[in-house]
Amino acid sequence: MLIISVILILLLSLLIIEKRMLQKSIGSMNLRIHVNGTRGKSSVTEYIAAGVASSRPEVMAKITGIIPSVIHNGVIQTVDRNGAARVQEQVNILRSAFRKKVKTMVLECMSIAPELQKLEGSIFQPHFYVITNIRDDHREEMGKDIESQADAICSAIPANCRVITGESKFIKKIEEKASAGNSTVITAGELDERLREKLPWGIFPENVALALTVCREAGIDPDLAEEGIMNWIAGTKSPLTTMLYGGKKIRFLNAFAVNDIESTESFIGYWKEVSGHTDRITVILNTRADRPVRTDLFSEWIANNRDSFDLIILTGNHRTRARYKLSESGFEKEKVICWNSREMRSPVKSLVSTVSDGAFVTGIGNIGGDGFHIINELR
Structure with a gap:
């Protein structure tokens, strides 16, 4: 019995130490941005990171999309993943960011199940929570209809943050969920015609407009953010x-x-x-x-x-x-x-x-x- 008690005390102590180390990692980042939604999360995450990096040092982005990867100061590195995707992967990335003295973290939400989306947000504690859009997908985990899926995404909105979205159909639901947690909602407008004409084929203007809105709200110079995003887009491949x-x-x-x-x-x-x-x-x-x-x-x-x-x-x-x-x-x-x-x-x-x-x-x-x-x- 004494041995079991000692083991339990040791495990509890390790959990407390783990939590404090994670809080220290997160607290060292003065700008934290969490990107969720159905479509365009990876692109928006990349654009935001490129825009912020135009005027701030030590920017890291974690992409969950086609190939899980980390972008640190413009350099892309694939994430080694053993087995299925887990939230622990995000925790490991945050620890790595702390060791590398990252000051801005742009994290694409990798979770699909509603409870795990909430968990990601509670761990990361973002200053900005970005919702790209809400479409009918992942019925197995998020609900049999788009209303249920909208509830799942909105239920993960953290308290006391700024929510930035390009979604219009479910904007009232987003505002209601945000208001309940003392968060505010900012909608991204349409991209102006000058920038639209500069975009290569296949780049969706709404994703660029959303990223520019996030950068603006984060205090990034609009001209520098635009330059950073456009330079990043110039290096992307056509589908x-x-x-x-x-x-x-x-x-x-x-x-x-x-x-x-x-x-x-x-x-x-x-x-x-x-x-x-x-x-x-x-x-x-x-x-x-x-x-x-x-x-x-x-x-x-x-x-x-x-x-x-x-x-x-x-x-x-x-x-x-x-x-x-x-x-x-x-x-x-x-x-x-x-x-x-x-x-x-x-x-x-x-x-x-x-x-x-x-x-x-x-x-x-x-x-x-x-x-x-x-x-x-x-x-």
Whole structure:
């Protein structure tokens, strides 16, 4: 019994020490910004960090998006992740930031479950809480409809901070939740036409406007913030690439990370207009068994817009379910192709042998698993 009591005392002591060290790490940062929302979190996090770094030293950003990474003073480093994503990863990043004497931290929210979103906020204690937008996604964890998902995101709004958002549909809900915790809400307006004309194709003006608003509210000189963000954007890659392979010219649009229907439609429509493509397209739907609702939603969307597509290529570990849903809806079986391990050994060759010259192909659904493999092959 004495031994158990000693062990419990030691564990409690370690927890107290751990909490104090974490509080010390967070307290050393004089500007803390937490970025949440459905779409555009990674881009907005990058833009904010670039804008703040234009006039402040020792700025770090943690990106959760396609490839988890840390940006410290403009240098990108991939985060080594063993197993599934956990909030502990954010804690480790905050400790690293403290050791590196970081003064500004821009942290993309990595949690999906509502209670974990709240936990992140309570740990980080941000001065600014950014909500990019609210779209229908992650039904498994955040609720079966967009109202529930809006509640999940808004419930994580910390007390006594400034909330900055580009979301308009749920602005009243955001204001109510913020007011309950003595937080204030600031809405980002539209980007002025002068800056819009400077943006490369594929950069969403609303994300830039949101980042500039955050920088302004944080006391960053607007001209310097704009210069920093525009310089960062100039170094980003376009999601639309052109392949010349096997005598064929194929355009590929990477939309794997755009996980909700509304944003996917907008994203594809935008890039079709930019590229001048007016015909039907081929879709690679990458599926995940741990995202079954997403599989069903994208399959239904494809079936409801069948005249827009030439072929549907199914990849990932939930492709059998997608094929079933498409068949159930009456989608033409001859237009649906399942890629197995043989095709995935060389997805570029498989794609070239499948589509015709001049094809416009877009990857949708999920970036994980086969999506990563396809993108790496295309690079």
